[in-house]
Amino acid sequence: MSDMEFRSWIKVPGLAYEQEVEHERLHKMLLRDHVDLGPVMSWADGGFSTVVVLAIDAADEAAAAGAMSDAVVDSLHASGLGHLYPAAVEVEPADDLVAT
Numbered sequence: 163m164s165d166m167e168f169r170s171w172i173k174v175p176g177l178a179y180e181q182e183v184e185h186e187r188l189h190k191m192l193l194r195d196h197v198d199l200g201p202v203m204s205w206a207d208g209g210f211s212t213v214v215v216l217a218i219d220a221a222d223e224a225a226a227a228g229a230m231s232d233a234v235v236d237s238l239h240a241s242g243l244g245h246l247y248p249a250a251v252e253v254e255p256a257d258d259l260v261a262t
Contacts (some may be wrong), residue, residue, distance in 0.1 A: 163220040167256035168226035172234050172248045179209035187231045187241035188212070195240065196233040206257045211249075 181185065185203065192201035199216040199254035206213050214234050222224060234248050 167217055168223060168230075168253050169215065169217045169256045170227060170230040170254075171250075171252045172231060173211050173250040174214065174234065174236060174238070174246050174248055175207065175211040176246050177212040177243065177247050179205050182235055183244055184241070185212060188214075188237055188243060189235040191240040192233070199230060199233055201233075205255050214260075217256055227253045228252050244256065 174188075177183050177188065179185075189201065189203050192199075192203075196216070199218055202215040203209065204213045204215065216230045216233060218229055220229060230253075231248050231251055238244055238246050
C-alpha cells in the first residue's frame with residue numbers, strides 16, 4: 163500500500179485567541195521543528211481553543227494522526243506549554259479536499 167496525503171485538525175483547549183505570546187511561541191516551534199507538515203493555526207470554541215492544521219503522507223489515518231499529534235505535543239513542550247495537550251484530532255484524506 164502506498165502512502166497518501168492526510169490532513170488533520172488538532173484542537174488544543176486552553177490556548178485562547180487572547181494568548182498571543184503563547185500562540186506565537188507554539189507556531190514558531192511548529193515551523194522550526196515540523197515545517198514539513200505545513201502548520202497553520204486557527205481557533206475554535208469561540209476563541210478558547212487553538213486548532214493546528216497539518217498535512218502528512220502516511221499509510222493510513224492512524225499513522226497520520228499519531229505523527230501529527232506527536233508533532234503538536236513536541237511543539238507544546240518545546241514552547242513551554244507542556245501543561246496543554248491535544249483534546250481532539252480529526253483526520254481526512256487530503257484528496258477529498260480538492261475542489262471540483
